[in-house]
Amino acid sequence: MSATVAEHGHVERTSSPVLEFLRTYVFSLDHKVIGIQFLFSTLFWLVIGGLLALGIRWQLAWPWTPLPVIGKLLFPAEGGQMPPEFYTMLFTMHASIMIFFVVIPILAGAFGNFLIPLMIGAEDMAFPVLNMLSYWVMWPAFICMIASFFVEGGAAAAGWTAYPPLSAVEAAAPASGAGQTLWLWGVIFVGISSMLGSVNYMTTIIQMRAPGMTLFRMPMTIWGMFITAILQAFALPVLTAALFMLVLDRTLGTGFFVPEGVIINNAQAGAGGGQPLLWQHLFWFYSHPAVYIMILPAMGMVSDIVSTFSRKPLFGYKPMVFAIAGIAGLGFIVWGHHMFMSGMNPYLGLTFMLSTIMIALPSAVKTFNWLATIWGGRIQFTAAMLFALGFVSMFIIGGLSGIFMAATPVDIMIHDTYYIVAHFHYVLFGGTMLAVFGGIHYWFPKMFGRMMNEFWGKVHFVLTFIFLNGVFYPMHLVGAAGFPRRLADPYHYEAFAHLLPINQFMTISAILLGLSQLIFFGNLFYSLFWGPRVGRNPWKANSLEWSAPSPPGHGNFDFQPIVYRGPYEYSSPEVDEDYYPQVQPPPEKAKVAEQPAD
């Protein structure tokens, strides 16, 4: 373990300790430090996004009731009561922050950065400087988003989907002048960060694998990251172009997205000559693949965790890889399912329906393979495993609800209702966030050389699992009843007035869900400093990162990793132990074993 300390000193000692500190921990080129920077930044944003969500839930449970404590501070003019334009900002910024600042960067930026070189046996990323930049361009993005709350008129309020003309014409949304433009710049910066990450991950995975690490010996986490990077590379340019076009519409008076004859306040608004649907096509051409960017790495992580704690090889490794590739490929031809009601040609709706229904297939194949992986295993119910199993359980719900919405006639009823909100929270919170918590429990020892507390990890799991279902499951019901999303007060409609009590139930669950996260943060920070120290391989797992020191020093491995087999050789008859690390030479070569003991 003392090797670690020595290796951190790798940074050339040419300058003052301050500079050295900056280089090691702030402007670090080390993928592990960058990954950890991403991790803590995204967790910080998770807290902000979560608080915004509680604001939304407050209004839906007790509409127009003054917000407790902060109400008087935020809205002195309204007596502490939330004005409707603030509500539109809340859900816009909640979604934008969760998607662009939490889910995407925590998977690719935090886990991707930390794990890719370690799991393929590389010293670092192919382009360490790009990697550092991919973290630091998140800061202009952060600043745009934070600043937008303080500019005149407040933050963006056109939804995370930013449909024009609402988002394009300033007169259409007096509540969001500069805020919407700042939002666009913020997302552009996030895109640059993702693109820098994407080229780096692709290159690293293609070029820098250790000897013996063939593509089909890579852990599923790496496959998830790899395919996500490819998705980003193909989809992001389209979003970036669209964002710039919208910036131009807003600032220079171009007319990409605003048609002729838009009348607001009895005056012609916008330049005219554009097409609102064009934005939707461009936006969803990115944002549908983006929903897979938000889950494929999580699926990979879950596959690894499930296999490790079932002490059994992953069932159907290659079908799992092909399923991810299939989801990614099909993911480019389904974007129109967000536009069934948009006024797009209804025949086109039929083709998108067909492709969307078929994309449920690889998701089903993955689920069956996870189930078959635990079948016949010897399951260890660690906190990480519980989160991974929780992912499987919740992803089933989210995947199945997708089929309802893919059915165009059913979508007539449930489009833009809380049914959609239920669907994506099951895949994103029930799915990705549970996988993230599982991943943190699983890789924390590698990141920091200490264990997280298992008991509190499980308490956190139980509470999160209960309350997340308490918040999101009833959304299916109210969604089926037609309860629309994005309404500050739906209860003045006769059809929805009776849905208030169940919304209060959801809000109380949401508050408890939020409070439960305190346990996680407590556990995380306590363990960071006082968790018990661990050796290289606390879970007796196979993949390469577990043969590096915990935490790995600069350059990662203190020996040349050579890969002899796939990452899922648990309970192999070839060896006595129930695991068989990828770097462990086969028995006949065992005499010359070169892996140092810890």
Next chain:
Amino acid sequence: MGRIWSLFFLLVPILGTITIVAAPYYDHWLPKDVSAEGYQVDHLFNFILWITGIVFIGTEVALFWFMWKYDAEKNDQPAKYTHGSHHLEIVWTLLPAVTLLFMAIYQMNAWAEHKIKKPQVAPLAEVTARQFEWRIRYPGPDGKFDTPDDIYDVNLLVVPVDEVVLINLRSMDVLHSFFLPNLRVKQDALPGRVIPVWFRAVEQGDYDLVCAELCGWGHYKMKGRLRVVSREEYEAHLQKLSREQEATQ
């Protein structure tokens, strides 16, 4: 502990199913349908609910059972050293593929009825959405729009019962969505486009007209009403509107 964990996971299919089964009895489910074609949507919804419900219960119970049975603390068998099975992969790829394909083809007709096969009738009214109200215009006695006898109203759309109603949907400013939950009708309104919407109401009464596409800070209050009345009442209503309009001119 593994036993307790598996039972904990078993709560998902149990509570999940109970909730869905109970929801209609508490009116937390598809609202009353008063249209001629809406049953197709509901039928498809229920059809998918059955299929997905079976898959949901099947997979969640399998998850529970495997957790129960293969808990390392209770299970003294060694873990099965298997990397997969071609047969199983083929079965669980083909079976859902066929089911999904069937679902896809099965629903096409309902979509066509709602969105493609535009009825051959004259439009009954033009609905123009704007921040934050619904402007209604009836063509008046001559049956033509843009003539002096056009009849105007706001936020109240009156239609005759049991007749196919065709609406021309427009928007003056941003996107809106014309949503009639009790008739299973939803269509976004786009500035610069006229989009046809049709339905046939079969029960008289007042129903909500909801704006379902974010249109600005006042989106939540963009509320209209659909009033379904007999043919006579409908005509009387239009005459009354027309008289009022002349009086104010």
